[in-house]
Amino acid sequence: MAATRQALDWPYPPFEIPAELYAAWDARAHGAAAEAAWQRRFDAYAAAHPALAAAFERRMRGELQPALAAQLPALLDAAAARTDAVATRKASQLALDALAPLVPELFGGSADLTGSNLTNFKGCVIAGRDRWGNHLSYGVREFGMAAIMNGIALHGGYIPYGGTFLTFSDYSRNAIRMAALMKQRVIHVFTHDSIGLGEDGPTHQSVEHVPSLRLIPHLDVWRPADALETLVAWAAALQRRDGPSALCLSRQNLPVVTQRAHADGAARGGYVLRDMAGARAVILATGSEVSIALQAQALLADAGVPTRVVSMPSTTVFDRQDAAYQDAVLPPDMPAVAVEAAHPDFWRKYVGRRGRVVGIDRFGESAPAPALYAHFGLTAAHVADAVRAVLGTGAECAA
Structure with missing residues (x-):
């Protein structure tokens, strides 16, 4: 020196x-x-x-137009009125079509996967050098996209969102973490969220990604089950001014599982989707597995075992609710089984050591989605068996 x-x-x-x-x-x-x-x-x-x-x-100032809050109930009505099965990545695009005219500050994009992520919306304009637009083709650079979105959010005036496959969120992770640390309103659209993407195989099939994203402090992670929950997730991400959100969306079509009355519960992160008198156990699910939980409930009902199905599109939002609400949805003394096409360990905080988790603790395979779900035991019969196990009722349901 x-x-x-x-x-x-x-x-x-x-x-x-x-x-x-x-x-x-x-x-x-x-x-x-x-x-x-x-x-x-x-x-x-x-x-x-x-x-x-x-x-x-x-x-x-980061304020949204009053028109969004005024028109959101009608948009939720329209989403709830859908009866066709739709992939939540497509439901996301439909949500953008409806929301973009009300949120002119939206600035979208994708890391070379717009046609798969469906992040474009009706009337969007491709941005270029010295050319205004509200949708940018970032190229194959997931981290660059996420970092640029952080910069846009820090500058202000736009709400940036960008898409890629969920498994590629690993490339974006440090920038996602920085958005959470800086409490910036950035929206990540992660599609192809599980083995449900099918034949692309384990390199593209997310297993650990949703649970690991949930571990990032201050990041709201959403995994909606149908069009209504997807719109709720988008509205929550836009209305949130103190942090980023990640929307994890399916490639495969999903059946309608919600009704309009469920929107408020979905906005709280988790809610009772379908209850039965004298329910003896809770079946907890997210995204594409909510319909499996409902099928398992029907199997158990036929066998004289009443259950409650809880949809939890956002564990992070649910965890911010007061204890009374959480206990009303997930009674502490009621045995619980969780089902999600992801690594199972995360769900132990909800089901406890005596509960069961139906998930995937290994990498996927290349096959059609229905075959993969059967191969990995993500079936209604397997979930029903897990409920019987926690209740100690013995006999298993037929596969």
Whole structure:
């Protein structure tokens, strides 16, 4: 250190900034003048274009248009009215079609997978060099996309969202973590969320990704079961101003499992989807496995075993609810079985050591989705067997 000081001819004590250097780097006066000049230009702009100036200021404050809250109930009505099976990645695109006119600050994109992630929406404009747009093709650079979205959110004025396959979230992870750390409103659209994507095989089939994303503090992770829950997830992600969200969506079509009355419960992260008088156990599920839970409930009902099915599209949001609500949905003294096409360990916090988790603790395989679900035991009969096991009722349901 002494030799370095001598070579630089630096006689000053540690941590002392010489006055002439401080003065040379002091840009306060220049900055104040630049800010004042900008403010004069903006004041002139606001006088000439008051509506546009007000919209700019609203967007920079991070506030949404009142029209979103006003029209959201009607959008939920429309989503609940759907009767056709639809992949939640497609339900996400339908949600964007409905929400984009109400949220002009949306800025979307995808890491070279727009046609698969379905992140484009009706009327979106592809952005380019020196060309305005609200949808960007990021190329095959998941981390770059996630980092750019963080920068857009930090600047303000836009709400960025971007898509890729869920298994590629590993490439984005550090930027996702930084968005959570900085509490920035960034929305990640992760499609092809499980073995349900089929023949692409284990390189593309997420197993550990949803549970590991749930471990990132301040990241809201959503895994919706149908079109209504998907719209609820999008609305929650847009309305949340203090952190990022990840929407984990299916490639395969999923049946309708909800009704309009379930929207408020879905917005709380978890809710009783279907109950039975005298329920003896809870079947807890997310996303594509909610329909399996309902099938298992029907099997058990035929055998005289009443159960409750809980859909939990967002464990992170559910965990923020008060204890009374959580206990009303998941009674502490009621045995529980969870089912999710992902690594099972995460669900122990809900089912306890005596509960059961039907999940996947190994990598996937290349085969059609129905064959994979049967191969890995993600079936209604297997879930019903797990319920019988926690209840100690002995005989297993037929496969």
